[in-house]
Amino acid sequence: METKHVLCATCDISCQLVATRKPGEKDFTLSGDYDNPMGPGAICAKGKLAQTTFEHPNRLLHPLKRVGERGAGQWQQISWEQAMDEIAEKLQGIVDRYGAESLAVTSGPWNCSTESGMTRRFMNILGTPNYLSPVALCLGNTAAVNRFTYGWMPMPDFENTNCVVLMGHNTNSQNWVWEYVRLRLAEQRGAKLIVMDPRRSPTAERAAFHLALKPGTDVMLCLGWINVIIEEQLYDKAFVRDWTVGFDALAKRIRDDYPLQRVCDVTGLNETEIRESARLYATSKGAIIPWSPITDQQVSSTSAIRAISILRAITGNLDAPGGEMLMGIHQDLISEPELELTEMLSDEQKRKQLGYDEHPAFTFKAADIFAEHSERVFGHRYPNLVKGTHMAVPSTTFRAMATAEPYPVKAFFAIANNALFGYGNQALVKKAMLNQELNVCFEQFMTPTATLCDYVLPGDSWMERPNLMDTYNWATITMTSEQLYDPPGECRNVYDLWHDLAVRMGMQEWFPWRNVEELFDHRVSRTGLRWHEYLSKYKIQLGHYKHFNYRTTGFATPSGKVELYSEVLEGFGCDPLPYYRNVETSDAFPLKMFVGLREPQFFQSGQRHNRRLRKSNRYPRTFVNAVDAASYGLTEGEWAKIETVAGRLFMMVTIRDDVPPGLIRVPHGWWLPEEHDLGADDHNDGLVIPDDQEYLDREQGIPHMKGVPCRITACAPPRDFVGIGALQ
């Protein structure tokens, strides 16, 4: 029996799997790895069926060059060398005409997790600050905002915790598997569970408290908890005295603006459940609030993330056993931040980063303030936590691409990212792409984004490459992955893309490694091992971490303490303390809508071509309460049109009583590869996510997705569907 260890990169969880095959067999069988302390045995159907996703007739196997109108689907197959020659020449021409900042790149870090910082390295050497990523709406922005309070993004200590607070999360065996496994183990040990979620779910039903708050009021509930914890003196007084600044200002803000009655009125919860749940969290020692995308995607995102950070801090959970670990980056590796060479980007170019002044929270404007403090505590000036701590702001960038204001952006690279579906305001993203002189994508399939490109380059999958995974620069945990198969056709590693362009654009000296294995040799060189030796020795390598490290180093903030009152935010003209803000319904849009939700069969906009996964989820379905279904004349299994100020989309109706009246649920990332136009303009949630200023978080500029005002009406099927029988 042949056995290999691999990391599934089908989604961002990175489960460690065991791959086995008998002599004479072609295919490996995948199973969860019980040696993995980060989620023993974790695997879901997407992971088990990964080979059917990648070994598929729809797979892109060769570089393609557009020969017809953009989006007309007329392509010429060309060689990788020709593609690189032409792209390099065109990109150089654009940079010469408009400046380096005229290149914007969006990258999906999990899909191309072997890039080892090479995307940013290429961009920094070229001189463009305009890196985008969907992590702006999902975890990366959380990491950036956590820095305002205590300088790093914490890793929850599931293994020793006594209380877990899940916000809008319904972890299960097919979704958030890694977290689900660790949560269930914690519950078996006796840890208590608190769930904040408007929806009823199996997770919520197990919880000691299910706080079914109104959509978009998460920050208000957190402010209510802070109120209880301060009023009842449940906070860690020694920690607050010795290690925080701004406690009095915070207490005054809470006392004056967020009395518990107001919290109850806004959240729809009663005082007893707020008080008792706050007490459970504050007195559990240790307690964790694991990251959730729910607070990444609201108009009050920054305040909500700040309020969560403050709760972690004042209850004494930072760096405490069973609490929230501020780990740094693995010391044995040459890290991604080192490889990114951010120091090579000039201050003048950093200041050109789109969104720098209007929405600075995750741009270079913030990163430069934290640089010296990160270096003092964690040894990295630009740690690029979760690849999200110095990005351009997506909506500002797409506007610049569409309008050339404040300056022209004329080249757009989408690296393993279906960008058309990855952000809000899909119509704007499309307009932006159509206004480019050069669109390039590196992909596995002809996605809606790829159809708008001039060059489509075929990328490898996680089964077809080795991987060195460093927890997205978030924790001192490194994992490795062996290669199972050769890449099909001319599919390449993302490293080859940046290397080959660099060679053609006079930057070869910065990309001396001939392939990704040589790059990994370099990355593990501090261990004294070659990559193949490291790969054999380590499935997982846990780096150094010690509790209460801040007692030696201080926190990675300007004051060296936890900044409950953020002078950095104040210096940006933002509120230094967390506050409540929401988007309200109107007569025209009387319902609220949750968008950006994952479904167990799919990750983001992926896997829609996989018939085995589609069989149990054929078409996009909106969940509606029976009360609303009756009010709006909706019928189970029939189609409905959902509209917001941004646009409209179509979904089938599913009537469910776990969704409260007044709220509908819209899943993320739907397109139909079997349809001639891919269904690209009819079903994705980005079509109905507005990104006008009133719908953006002020500090970050990310759009509101948890409680978007909308309306829903019954409608005829939007087309004659060919059905999933057309898929192979």
Ligand code: SF4
């Ligand atoms: S949850 Fe599923 S898709 Fe995600 S990494 Fe694990 S096995 Fe792969």
